[in-house]
Amino acid sequence: MDIKTTYPSNNYTIHVGESILHHQIEAYSKKYDSIFYIIDSRVYDLHKEVLSFIKSPVLTRSGEASKTPEEYIRVVESLLEKGIKRNSLIFVIGGGATGDAGGFSASTVLRGVDYIQVPTTLLAHDSAVGGKTAINSAHGKNLIGTFHRPKAVIYDLDFLNTLPESELLSGFGEVFKHMLLHSRDKAKTLIRDTENGILIPDLKKYLIKGIEIKRDIVTEDEHESGKRKFLNLGHTLAHALEYKYKFPHGQAVILGLYAMMTISNEFYQKSIFDLPFYYEYFDQLGYPLHYLKEMDIDEMIRLMKQDKKNQKNDYIGFILMNDDTPEFKEIEEIKIRQYLNALKESI
Amino acid sequence: MDIKTTYPSNNYTIHVGESILHHQIEAYSKKYDSIFYIIDSRVYDLHKEVLSFIKSPVLTRSGEASKTPEEYIRVVESLLEKGIKRNSLIFVIGGGATGDAGGFSASTVLRGVDYIQVPTTLLAHDSAVGGKTAINSAHGKNLIGTFHRPKAVIYDLDFLNTLPESELLSGFGEVFKHMLLHSRDKAKTLIRDTENGILIPDLKKYLIKGIEIKRDIVTEDEHESGKRKFLNLGHTLAHALEYKYKFPHGQAVILGLYAMMTISNEFYQKSIFDLPFYYEYFDQLGYPLHYLKEMDIDEMIRLMKQDKKNQKNDYIGFILMNDDTPEFKEIEEIKIRQYLNALKESI
Numbered sequence: 001m002d003i004k005t006t007y008p009s010n011n012y013t014i015h016v017g018e019s020i021l022h023h024q025i026e027a028y029s030k031k032y033d034s035i036f037y038i039i040d041s042r043v044y045d046l047h048k049e050v051l052s053f054i055k056s057p058v059l060t061r062s063g064e065a066s067k068t069p070e071e072y073i074r075v076v077e078s079l080l081e082k083g084i085k086r087n088s089l090i091f092v093i094g095g096g097a098t099g100d101a102g103g104f105s106a107s108t109v110l111r112g113v114d115y116i117q118v119p120t121t122l123l124a125h126d127s128a129v130g131g132k133t134a135i136n137s138a139h140g141k142n143l144i145g146t147f148h149r150p151k152a153v154i155y156d157l158d159f160l161n162t163l164p165e166s167e168l169l170s171g172f173g174e175v176f177k178h179m180l181l182h183s184r185d186k187a188k189t190l191i192r193d194t195e196n197g198i199l200i201p202d203l204k205k206y207l208i209k210g211i212e213i214k215r216d217i218v219t220e221d222e223h224e225s226g227k228r229k230f231l232n233l234g235h236t237l238a239h240a241l242e243y244k245y246k247f248p249h250g251q252a253v254i255l256g257l258y259a260m261m262t263i264s265n266e267f268y269q270k271s272i273f274d275l276p277f278y279y280e281y282f283d284q285l286g287y288p289l290h291y292l293k294e295m296d297i298d299e300m301i302r303l304m305k306q307d308k309k310n311q312k313n314d315y316i317g318f319i320l321m322n323d324d325t326p327e328f329k330e331i332e333e334i335k336i337r338q339y340l341n342a343l344k345e346s347i
Numbered sequence: 348m349d350i351k352t353t354y355p356s357n358n359y360t361i362h363v364g365e366s367i368l369h370h371q372i373e374a375y376s377k378k379y380d381s382i383f384y385i386i387d388s389r390v391y392d393l394h395k396e397v398l399s400f401i402k403s404p405v406l407t408r409s410g411e412a413s414k415t416p417e418e419y420i421r422v423v424e425s426l427l428e429k430g431i432k433r434n435s436l437i438f439v440i441g442g443g444a445t446g447d448a449g450g451f452s453a454s455t456v457l458r459g460v461d462y463i464q465v466p467t468t469l470l471a472h473d474s475a476v477g478g479k480t481a482i483n484s485a486h487g488k489n490l491i492g493t494f495h496r497p498k499a500v501i502y503d504l505d506f507l508n509t510l511p512e513s514e515l516l517s518g519f520g521e522v523f524k525h526m527l528l529h530s531r532d533k534a535k536t537l538i539r540d541t542e543n544g545i546l547i548p549d550l551k552k553y554l555i556k557g558i559e560i561k562r563d564i565v566t567e568d569e570h571e572s573g574k575r576k577f578l579n580l581g582h583t584l585a586h587a588l589e590y591k592y593k594f595p596h597g598q599a600v601i602l603g604l605y606a607m608m609t610i611s612n613e614f615y616q617k618s619i620f621d622l623p624f625y626y627e628y629f630d631q632l633g634y635p636l637h638y639l640k641e642m643d644i645d646e647m648i649r650l651m652k653q654d655k656k657n658q659k660n661d662y663i664g665f666i667l668m669n670d671d672t673p674e675f676k677e678i679e680e681i682k683i684r685q686y687l688n689a690l691k692e693s694i
Contacts, residue, residue, distance in 0.1 A: 033659075069416075069420040073416040073420075076484065076491055077484060077485055077486065080484050080485075080486040080487070080490055080653075081486060104455075107493070108451075108455070108491050108492060108493060109490070109491060110490060110491075111479065111480075111481070111492045111493055111494055112493065112494070132458065133458075134458070137423065137424060137427050138424055138427075139424065139427040139428060140427070143427055143456070143457060144423055144455050144456060144457075145455060145458045146454070146455060146458055146459065146493060147458055147459070306427075
């Protein structure tokens with residue numbers, strides 16, 4: 001299945017399917033003088049046979065560890081050491097973190113070299129679309145980066161078969177978010193299809209739908225001045241939680257989505273979300289909802305204020321759902337404190 | 348004097364004049380919620396009174412020392428520490444190096460924040476125009492960076508009065524290059540006006556002309572796929588020389604221009620440049636031409652091959668002057684070796 005972006009120009013294709021990796025890499029490589037690979041070291045170990053055709057990859061530390069400034073510099077220097085040129089092509093193979101950091105390396109080495117995202121996790125179906133690149137700062141996640149579109153995304157679903165449970169739960173967080181952005185009904189269909197656990201074959205159609213939902217939003221608002229903010233649904237608290245407790249991004253997103261549900265109900269003063277229904281579903285799938293009970297609210301607020309979307313002091317920007325319509329609201333810090341206290345006590 | 352860029356969109360103004368700093372900073376600051384300053388620490392010391400209105404600047408190591416990856420990360424973390432937001436504005440105050448590195452910080456913090464270049468050297472009349480940002484790699488100069496236009500350039504010529512002789516010589520290298528790109532006649536007029544030394548008041552009209560020449564080239568070819576390469580006149584060898592011998596950039600450019608003259612004469616097999624005339628002029632102004640005698644040619648070639656403009660192995664891209672027309676030529680390594688040997692022996 002090929003999904004094409006719909007920007008006014010410089011479009012690219014998101015290829016989704018089983019066993020498509022070799023063919024697509026070969027096809028894209030033809031147009032370039034030299035090819036480079038940035039690969040998550042763990043992915044490289046897990047898929048040694050499939051990736052054995054790659055002779056001299058730049059291996060990065062696995063997962064979030066690839067997003068430190070030091071690791072970024074090391075990767076860029078390795079690419080230069082290996083003789084990268086402006087008309088080279090870089091394939092970035094790994095999960096969301098590898099994609100973010102590899103994309104940032106590609107966008108800044110020699111002031112920008114073409115690159116292709118090869119996501120290997122469920123989560124990366126999200127981050128590989130939209131052309132945002134990022135590394136982490138000592139002051140928060142994703143605070144350093146660029147907007148730099150890939151030349152293509154090759155999403156070979158074979159990679160998903162080796163995902164550990166915690167990664168599956170993490171990636172599912174973004175899938176769930178995309179459905180919720182569409183409508184509560186769509187989310188409920190997904191819930192029905194995963195009542196007995198998350199199985200990759202059942203998810204394929206939701207992955208494609210999720211990519212399309214995201215594609216449509218980022219096409220309209222590439223540089224996040226309006227609608228793109230909606231993709232941040234659940235993320236404001238999620239970033240603070242994962243920064244503090246160091247658990248997988250998409251799992252934190254589920255916790256953030258649950259917090260968003262309770263805040264939306266309060267903010268709009270109507271019962272948009274059936275909280276016990278969602279709580280039980282998330283709990284039964286194994287999400288660590290207990291962090292919502294344990295969190296230090298002062299600390300969460302301090303971390304949330306670092307968020308790039310915040311424009312005003314003493315206010316925190318949140319995406320809420322007004323029934324099935326996402327809305328960006330700047331909420332007073334004091335109100336947020338109340339909402340989070342209530343949430344904490346309800347658990 | 349205001350010079351406006353002529354891109355299809357997102358144009359900006361280059362303000363050139365005496366004592367324009369305060370007024371312009373005030374005017375641009377009005378449109379933003381918060382203002383940040385990245386300032387070369389030496390410039391800040393030298394101009395403490397003029398800059399005393401700035402309360403909490405991010406001071407950077409002076410000159411090229413600001414362009415290490417470590418210093419880049421430190422500056423970005425300081426901006427975040429001080430609470431920079433997406434709708435903040437950054438003024439980058441300093442020479443060419445500060446502008447390059449400060450521009451890179453601005454273009455990557457929070458995925459890009461608006462910035463204004465405030466060049467304080469002669470050299471920076473060049474680097475502040477065109478929207479290239481850069482830091483240095485262990486493998487060569489300017490190998491990491493972005494294309495990111497400033498919102499304006501404020502070129503207050505008062506800063507030039509405190510320039511030490513070596514900086515004056517350095518900046519003059521790019522002024523001379525711009526005139527040569529226009530024509531040998533233009534270069535000769537500049538030579539006539541500087542026979543008795545380089546004086547700022549005499550240079551003003553050449554600075555403005557230089558900015559216009561550069562502006563016209565970068566407008567036509569922002570991302571350096573064609574004509575913009577011409578601005579690299581003299582730079583291929585210059586980058587290698589300054590990397591090796593650590594002397595000011597623009598001084599190396601003069602040496603590189605002299606090498607370009609000898610290569611152009613050889614390559615086109617006609618006497619385009621009167622070599623003894625230029626040699627004597629550069630020598631009398633005090634340029635360290637002796638490095639052309641001392642340089643290790645193998646090492647220079649190795650360093651030149653790192654240049655971003657090189658697309659093919661065993662060839663090095665040079666900008667040559669065919670009479671008054673700049674041309675990009677990919678020259679075999681073996682030929683370059685011959686040319687440089689001949690140059691070395693002629694000195």
